Amino acid sequence: MGFIKHIPGTNPIPKLERDPRALGLGVIGLHEGRTLLLAMDRTSRIYPIAGCDLNPDKIQACRDVLPDLFYTSDYAAMLASPDVKVVGIYTPDSLHAEHITLAFEAGKDVICTKPVVNSLDDARRILEVGRRTGRRLMVGQSTRFFEPFRRQRAAFDRGELGHIELLDAHYIHRMDWYYQKSPWVASATDWVFLGMSHPIDLLCWYLGPIRSVSASCYQSELGKAHQLASPDVYIVNAIAESGRIGRAMGHYGCHELPAARNCIELMLYGTKTTSLAQYHDMRYVYAAPDGTEVMEDHLYAGRQYYFNSEVHGMHYGEFANYAEYFAQAILEGKPNSPDLEEGVRTLCVMEAVRRSAKEGRTVEVEDITRR
Numbered sequence: 001m002g003f004i005k006h007i008p009g010t011n012p013i014p015k016l017e018r019d020p021r022a023l024g025l026g027v028i029g030l031h032e033g034r035t036l037l038l039a040m041d042r043t044s045r046i047y048p049i050a051g052c053d054l055n056p057d058k059i060q061a062c063r064d065v066l067p068d069l070f071y072t073s074d075y076a077a078m079l080a081s082p083d084v085k086v087v088g089i090y091t092p093d094s095l096h097a098e099h100i101t102l103a104f105e106a107g108k109d110v111i112c113t114k115p116v117v118n119s120l121d122d123a124r125r126i127l128e129v130g131r132r133t134g135r136r137l138m139v140g141q142s143t144r145f146f147e148p149f150r151r152q153r154a155a156f157d158r159g160e161l162g163h164i165e166l167l168d169a170h171y172i173h174r175m176d177w178y179y180q181k182s183p184w185v186a187s188a189t190d191w192v193f194l195g196m197s198h199p200i201d202l203l204c205w206y207l208g209p210i211r212s213v214s215a216s217c218y219q220s221e222l223g224k225a226h227q228l229a230s231p232d233v234y235i236v237n238a239i240a241e242s243g244r245i246g247r248a249m250g251h252y253g254c255h256e257l258p259a260a261r262n263c264i265e266l267m268l269y270g271t272k273t274t275s276l277a278q279y280h281d282m283r284y285v286y287a288a289p290d291g292t293e294v295m296e297d298h299l300y301a302g303r304q305y306y307f308n309s310e311v312h313g314m315h316y317g318e319f320a321n322y323a324e325y326f327a328q329a330i331l332e333g334k335p336n337s338p339d340l341e342e343g344v345r346t347l348c349v350m351e352a353v354r355r356s357a358k359e360g361r362t363v364e365v366e367d368i369t370r371r
C-alpha cells in the first residue's frame with residue numbers, strides 16, 4: 001500500500017539576511033536570465049547588480065520588476081563594473097563560448113546555463129581560457145537543483161539506493177512554441193545539446209565517466225514543419241566505464257504528454273531500492289525498506305519557491321539553488337559541480353550521441369575527449 005508524505009512548505013519564501021561577503025551578479029541574456037535575477041530574493045550569498053541584453057524590450061521587462069539594477073546593451077560595460085563578481089550567461093547556446101571567454105578574461109567567475117557550449121571547438125576554447133585565467137564556472141544544470149531530484153540524490157548519497165544498476169532518464173516536451181520565441185533553436189543548434197542536455201547530464205551524474213554510446217535519432221512531423229536543422233527525437237543507450245548502463249531519451253516534436261507522465265523523469269534502479277524523480281509535478285517516489293511505496297509531493301509546498309506561485313512555472317527555485325550553491329563554493333574555496341571540466345566532459349558525451357545517431361554506430365567517448 002502506498003502513501004503520500006506531506007512536505008513542509010516554503011510559503012512564503014523565507015527572507016534571508018544578506019551575507020556581508022555576498023557576490024554581485026550581472027546577467028547577459030534577459031529571457032531565462034531574467035528568471036535568475038528575480039530568483040535572487042531566495043539567496044543570501046549572491047545578489048543582483050546588472051543586466052545586459054541587445055533587445056531593449058527585454059531590458060524594459062526586467063527594469064519593470066527590478067528597477068534598481070544597472071542595465072546596458074554593451075556586455076563590455078557590464079564586465080567593466082568592479083561590483084560584478086559573477087556573470088550569468090543566458091544567451092543563445094552558440095554564443096556561450098564568446099561570453100564565457102570575455103567574462104573570464106575580465107576576471108569574473110561564471111554561471112553558464114546548460115549546455116555550457118554546443119561544439120568541440122568551443123569546448124577547447126573555454127577549457128584553454130579557464131585553465132589560463134584560473135576562473136571558476138558553474139554549469140546551470142537546473143534539473144539537478146529541482147526539489148525531487150535533490151532529494152533523490154541525497155538518498156543516493158546516504159547509500160539508500162545502493163549501487164545504480166540501471167538508469168532511465170528522459171526529457172520530452174512539445175517545443176513548437178520555442179521555435180517562435182527563439183528562432184535560433186530551430187536553425188543554430190541540435191536538440192542533443194538543448195533538451196537532451198538534461199537526461200544526458202543525469203546519466204553522467206549517476207553513472208560516472210561514460211565509455212560508449214549507441215544512439216538513434218529521428219525528425220518528427222512537427223520538426224519538419226519548422227524546418228529544423230537537427231533531429232528532434234533521440235534515444236541513447238550508454239555504458240559507463242564502470243560497466244553500468246543507462247538510457248536517455250528525448251522527443252521535442254511530440255503531442256502533449258498525458259498527465260501520468262512528466263516531461264523530465266529520472267528512474268533509478270539500485271541494488272537496494274528504486275526511485276523516481278519528476279519535473280514539473282515535483283514528485284519524488286520510492287520504495288521504502290518495508291516495501292511501502294512513498295510519494296513525496298512537493299508541488300503545493302514548493303510552488304512559490306520553485307515556480308513563483310504558479311502551479312507549473314519557470315525555474316526560479318532551481319536557478320536560486322545553483323547560484324547560492326556556487327556562491328557558497330566560491331566564498332568557502334570549495335569545488336562545485338558541474339564545473340568547467342565536468343561540463344566539457346558531458347558535452348563530449350552529447351557530441352558522441354550526436355555522432356552515433358548520425359552515423360549509425362557505437363561511439364567511444366574517449367575518441368572525442370582525446371581530441
Ligand SMILES: NC(=O)c1ccc[n+]([C@@H]2O[C@H](COP(=O)([O-])OP(=O)(O)OC[C@H]3O[C@@H](n4cnc5c(N)ncnc54)[C@H](O)[C@@H]3O)[C@@H](O)[C@H]2O)c1
Binds near residue numbers: 028030058089
Ligand atoms: N532549464 C534551463 O536551465 C533552461 C531553460 C531554457 C533555456 N535555457 C538556456 O538559456 C539560454 C537562453 O535561452 P532563452 O530561451 O532565454 O533564449 P532567448 O532567445 O529567449 O533569449 C536569449 C536572449 O539573449 C539576448 N542576446 C543575444 N545575443 C546577445 C548579445 N550578444 N548580447 C546581449 N544579449 C544578447 C537576446 O536578445 C535574448 O533576449 C540558452 O542557452 C538555453 O539553452 C536553459
